Amino acid sequence: MAGAGGFVEADNAEAIIARIETKSSKIESLLKQYKPVEALKTALEGSPPKTLDERCKSANWIVVHRALMAIKDIEGMLNALDVEYYDILMKYLYRGLSTGDRPTCDQCLKIHEKLTERAGLGCILRCLTDTINTV
Amino acid sequence: MVAFCPNNNEVHIYKSSQDHWERLHVLEKHDQIVSGIDWSSKSNKIVTVSHDRNSYVWSLEGGEWVPTLVILRLNRAALCVQWSPKENKFAVGSGAKTVCICYYEQENNWWVSKLIRKRHESSVTNVAWHPNNVLLATTSTDGKCRVFSTFIKGVDTKDSKAGSPAESKFGEQILQLDLSYSWAFGVKWSPSGNTLAYVGHSSMIYFVDEVGPSPLAQSVAFRDLPLRDVLFISEKMVIGVGYDSNPMVFVADDTGIWSFIRYIGEKKAESSSASYSSQFSEAFTKLYGQSKATTANEASESSKSGGGVHDNCINSIVSLSKAGSPKVMRFSTSGLDGKIAIWNLENMQEELGHQFQ
Numbered sequence: 088m089a090g091a092g093g094f095v096e097a098d099n100a101e102a103i104i105a106r107i108e109t110k111s112s113k114i115e116s117l118l119k120q121y122k123p124v125e126a127l128k129t130a131l132e133g134s135p136p137k138t139l140d141e142r143c144k145s146a147n148w149i150v151v152h153r154a155l156m157a158i159k160d161i162e163g164m165l166n167a168l169d170v171e172y173y174d175i176l177m178k179y180l181y182r183g184l185s186t187g188d189r190p191t192c193d194q195c196l197k198i199h200e201k202l203t204e205r206a207g208l209g210c211i212l213r214c215l216t217d218t219i220n221t222v
Numbered sequence: 223m224v225a226f227c228p229n230n231n232e233v234h235i236y237k238s239s240q241d242h243w244e245r246l247h248v249l250e251k252h253d254q255i256v257s258g259i260d261w262s263s264k265s266n267k268i269v270t271v272s273h274d275r276n277s278y279v280w281s282l283e284g285g286e287w288v289p290t291l292v293i294l295r296l297n298r299a300a301l302c303v304q305w306s307p308k309e310n311k312f313a314v315g316s317g318a319k320t321v322c323i324c325y326y327e328q329e330n331n332w333w334v335s336k337l338i339r340k341r342h343e344s345s346v347t348n349v350a351w352h353p354n355n356v357l358l359a360t361t362s363t364d365g366k367c368r369v370f371s372t373f374i375k376g377v378d379t380k381d382s383k384a385g386s387p388a389e390s391k392f393g394e395q396i397l398q399l400d401l402s403y404s405w406a407f408g409v410k411w412s413p414s415g416n417t418l419a420y421v422g423h424s425s426m427i428y429f430v431d432e433v434g435p436s437p438l439a440q441s442v443a444f445r446d447l448p449l450r451d452v453l454f455i456s457e458k459m460v461i462g463v464g465y466d467s468n469p470m471v472f473v474a475d476d477t478g479i480w481s482f483i484r485y486i487g488e489k490k491a492e493s494s495s496a497s498y499s500s501q502f503s504e505a506f507t508k509l510y511g512q513s514k515a516t517t518a519n520e521a522s523e524s525s526k527s528g529g530g531v532h533d534n535c536i537n538s539i540v541s542l543s544k545a546g547s548p549k550v551m552r553f554s555t556s557g558l559d560g561k562i563a564i565w566n567l568e569n570m571q572e573e574l575g576h577q578f579q
Contacts, residue, residue: 174443207445210424216404216424 271300315346408451
């Protein structure tokens with residue numbers, strides 16, 4: 088497990104960042120077509136939780152942030168999102184809340200309220216206790 | 223009869239007569255809080271372990287409970303204890319990252335402890351014996367669940383025909399499960415010993431079938447607060463208890479996939495979660511200067527109790543049926559609210575559905 092993690096860091100960090108950049112251009116085009124839900128789904132898919140490299144995590148966060156801020160219909164977005172992405176979305180919400188930036192926090196709080204109603208406190212617990220797969 | 227520790231260094235034994243409970247004995251020998259108690263049903267002995275790093279085995283002689291000290295050789299608190307199925311050994315988990323297996327040496331009239339020192343990276347929170355009296359599963363705050371062999375020459379007989387793995391060396395680790403990233407608590411084996419279930423602090427419960435070289439593991443994530451302990455009601459049904467103050471039922475369907483079914487008691491799930499989140503956002507909106515006066519009434523109502531039996535975290539669950547019976551009909555739970563509740567599953571058979579068979 089430690090060996091595989093090291094492998095991902097050293098060789099694939101650049102590959103992951105490249106992948107994130109292609110993802111970001113895809114997301115930009117989706118946002119232009121007024122499909123914010125699709126954009127967020129694309130952003131959350133393939134989030135690299137196992138890398139320890141801060142750059143990969145920050146790069147992915149920028150992409151997710153862009154998609155999150157474009158969401159207007161939260162209920163609809165949560166309806167369309169698969170259950171397995173709830174935990175990852177919650178982690179990104181907490182990252183957003185930690186930035187302290189006013190519009191980001193407003194948006195994250197709104198989504199947090201709805202997500203907690205759906206996913207329950209267990210989802211929050213999983214974000215708090217999971218210190219290995221951080222975003 | 224029930225033995226419990228009221229959060230101090232004593233053990234109280236109560237007997238139920240007609241409709242009330244009366245206290246029969248108080249066992250006072252430990253210096254610090256008694257962290258684990260187990261009462262063996264066949265040999266009628268009570269073993270207690272405490273934060274004072276000691277353990278006593280109590281036997282009933284002439285109406286009084288007489289303690290025998292067991293030297294565990296620990297340098298940290300003992301956290302949990304369990305008699306083995308044949309009641310000739312008991313296992314103690316401790317904060318010293320070790321597990322003590324104690325057995326009775328007939329020649330010296332003395333309980334001897336053998337330590338499993340390797341492997342654990344943090345406190346051992348819970349231990350569970352496999353029905354074959356040799357395998358022991360342990361959970362620890364390093365998030366891992368491990369299965370060890372506790373074969374002791376002279377106490378255990380080698381079962382050569384059973385085809386069990388030949389790890390009959392004491393302290394040999396059979397399996398380590400890395401499913402959880404957070405602290406792991408209650409662990410139990412199913413009545414046949416085929417399945418292992420343990421809970422993690424991240425609101426997840428893990429089921430492992432075919433414990434051996436290639437185990438099949440399942441992680442079930444659930445909505446609410448984490449569990450602290452589990453109990454197998456039958457091969458396919460597990461009850462978990464924890465911070466939600468309401469026992470949860472998990473069932474395996476015919477394909478062997480486990481999932482959460484329901485709470486034992488009726489929980490007002492919808493209203494309580496809505497009021498929680500409006501309480502939450504009300505706090506945040508107060509922070510941002512907006513006010514949502516209308517939600518204040520909702521929030522004050524059903525915020526705490528789920529309308530169930532326990533008001534606070536349930537710490538442990540113990541079966542009340544005869545040891546070795548394939549199905550458990552009655553169990554008891556005890557919690558931080560100071561209550562002990564006895565649950566009877568007979569009236570709940572229709573509600574629990576066909577899986578109960």
